[in-house]
Amino acid sequence: MxxxxxxxxxxxxxxxxxxxxxxxxxxxxxxxxxxxxxxxxxxxxxxxxxxxxxxxxxxxxxxxxxxxxxxxxxxxxxxxxxLFKMVAEAKISDYDIDRLREVSSEIMSRRGRVDLSGQHPLLIKAFPRHNLYDIILYREAIEEIPEARYRNFFYTALVSAANKAGYAFKDGSRVKIVPKKHVPPFKEMFRRTVKTMISDVENLPxxxxxxxxxxxxxxxxxxxxxxxxxxxxxxxxxxxxxxxxxxxxxxxxxxxxxxxxxxxxxxxxxxxxxxxxxxxxxxxxxxxxxxxxxxxxxxxxxxxxxxxxxxxxxxxxxxxxxxxxxxxxxxxxxxxxxxxxxxxxxxxxxxxxxxxxxxxxxxxxxxxxxxxxxxxx
Ligand SMILES: C[S@@+](CC[C@H](N)C(=O)[O-])C[C@H]1O[C@@H](n2cnc3c(N)ncnc32)[C@H](O)[C@@H]1O
Missing domain, CATH: 3.40.50.150 (Vaccinia Virus protein VP39)
Structure with missing residues (x-):
């Protein structure tokens, strides 16, 4: 029984x-x-x-x-x-706080030109143009981070911040895209996300x-x-x-x-x-x-x-x-x-x-x- x-x-x-x-x-x-x-x-x-x-x-x-x-x-x-394994790895790893700060300012000071023409149509639909531009710009900076552990950390920050800076949301088992007038700027969302993540690393040994x-x-x-x-x-x-x-x-x-x-x-x-x-x-x-x-x-x-x-x-x-x-x-x-x-x-x-x-x-x-x-x- x-x-x-x-x-x-x-x-x-x-x-x-x-x-x-x-x-x-x-x-x-x-x-x-x-x-x-x-x-x-x-x-x-x-x-x-x-x-x-x-x-x-x-x-x-x-x-x-x-x-x-x-x-x-x-x-x-x-x-x-x-993807999920990468996020799990990011959440469970140990970090050097100074290195996190250093990499984060490198990413946020990134300037340059981004070509959006080759981007996937779903991304073009899911974000206001200026936000997608900044997301791709930061992604390029993250790709260049030499240590896998720090790359995982900032990729996790990128997707999490992007989630708050676009038109897409998860509705049950599908993604819906509803364009709105006001979407927060991606760069600001990224800055805040990284700040929270670094303070979590400091506060939760x-x-x-x-x-x-x-x-x-x-x-x-x-x-x-x-x-x-x-x-x-x-x-x-x-x-x-x-x-x-x-x-x-x-x-x-x-x-x-x-x-x-x-x-x-x-x-x-x-x-x-x-x-x-x-x-x-x-x-x-x-x-x-x-x-x-x-x-x-x-x-x-x-x-x-x-x-x-x-x-x-x-x-x-x-x-x-x-x-x-x-x-x-x-x-x-x-x-x-x-x-x-x-x-x-x-x-x-x-x-x-x-x-x-x-x-x-x-x-x-x-x-x-x-x-x-x-x-x-
Ligand atoms: C219900 S979720 C588990 C969530 C997890 N307990 C947590 O709190 O994050 C099921 C997970 O199983 C994964 N999955 C599906 N098939 C799998 C397989 N054959 N081997 C390992 N993982 C698999 C899915 O990608 C998904 O992340």
Whole structure:
């Protein structure tokens, strides 16, 4: 039997919102992430301490590794997107304050001519011309920074400041562009962003722990040996929900000048080859093909979590149910079936959020839950 409890008190912790005011965590707003509070809560609950290692195989912008560094716990993070991995790296690194100040004044004193004619049409639409001009000018200066760590820091500042100086906003799973009369000047947004980031570095010292962040695939944790990990705190992409590659297209274009750097095929749920081998209990037999592919991928990731966890190691996996026009697919329940099939001995479901799901805005499909699945190897 799987224990299912309501923990709506943790609902806000399962969102990115509380990170908005926290030093370093606030450098990049990542709506799909969870908060530092959740990581802190699970670490206490699992009685993880110094000398232990916590893994997040879907680390996003690095909330789990950064929290571990704050608390003095060793940590490993894996993320398929080079953009998110870069932001995570920026947030978790140590810096020399004088060097940060030096590089920042080099960037801000940059002058020169920029040719906007070769820019991607989406960027041309997303920013007032003078702001795009300044963004590209600063980007050129950032590209020339010799140390990767400082480049990551200022690229993160660039995308974060650009977000406040354009017409684009993220509306659910798509980017909308709504030209407005008044948009703040990019240069001023950049100056303020950098100032906040430097003061965060000064005010939030991180502990000296072992940490490694990888650009990689949660379904193949080749960088880790068996039983090296004490706990997993993570959240995979949700079924049928977010297309990260289109939602963050502007950020990709700003940093890489291209979206093709993204290894799209390794995003979970986007490969359709393994659905034939996914065995699930009868009640889930009629899942749509996209959902079968998603759970086949998820199973590979959970198999890897099982392999790298030590005996008695714990996992906390935040997952939302899948909303389809005709039904809600209970991803949390299916995840528990998958985990038990792999060998996890204990499983619990904590329901942390409930939302009414509708189609065509008014027709109710059902109540979609977001849960934390708690496992013990
Ligand atoms: C729900 S988000 C996790 C957010 C993270 N916990 C945070 O707070 O920032 C899921 C992440 O998984 C990443 N992802 C998708 N497929 C992946 C794969 N095969 N291997 C590793 N990461 C993957 C996505 O790019 C996204 O950043």
């Amino acid at each position: 799987t224990k299912i409890v309501e923990r709506l008190d943790l609902g806000e912790y399962a969102t990115f919102k509380p990170n908005k005011d926290l030093p370093r965590h606030r450098w990049f707003y990542f709506k799909e992430g969870f908060s530092r509070h959740l990581v802190d809560y699970m670490i206490r609950r699992f009685k993880i301490g110094g000398g232990d290692t916590v893994l997040d195989p879907f680390m996003g912008v690095g909330t789990t590794p950064l929290t571990c560094r704050e608390l003095g716990i060793n940590t490993v993070g894996v993320e398929v997107s080079p 991180l502990k000296d722990v072992e940490y490694s962040l990888y650009q990689g695939d949660a379904r193949r944790l080749t960088m880790l040996g068996d039983e090296e990990i004490d706990a997993v705190i993570t959240s995979p992409p949700y079924l049928n929900k977010i297309e990260y590659t289109t939602l963050y297209e502007i950020e990709y274009l700003l940093v890489y000048g291209d979206t093709r750097v993204n290894p799209i095929r390794s995003y979970i749920g986007l490969t359709f080859s393994r659905e034939d081998v996914l065995e699930l209990p009868r009640e889930y037999e009629d899942l749509p093909p996209g959902a079968r592919a998603y759970f086949a991928d998820l199973r590979q990731a959970v198999e890897e979590m099982y392999r790298v966890l030590r005996r008695n190691g714990r996992a906390a996996i935040v997952i939302g149910q899948g909303i389809y026009p005709d039904r809600i697919i209970p991803s949390d329940r299916i995840l528990v079936e998958i985990a038990r099939g792999i060998g996890f001995r204990e499983a619990e479901i904590w329901i942390v959020n409930k939302r009414i799901a509708t189609r065509s805005r008014t027709i109710k499909i059902g109540v979609a839950e977001e849960s934390i699945v708690i496992l013990r190897k």
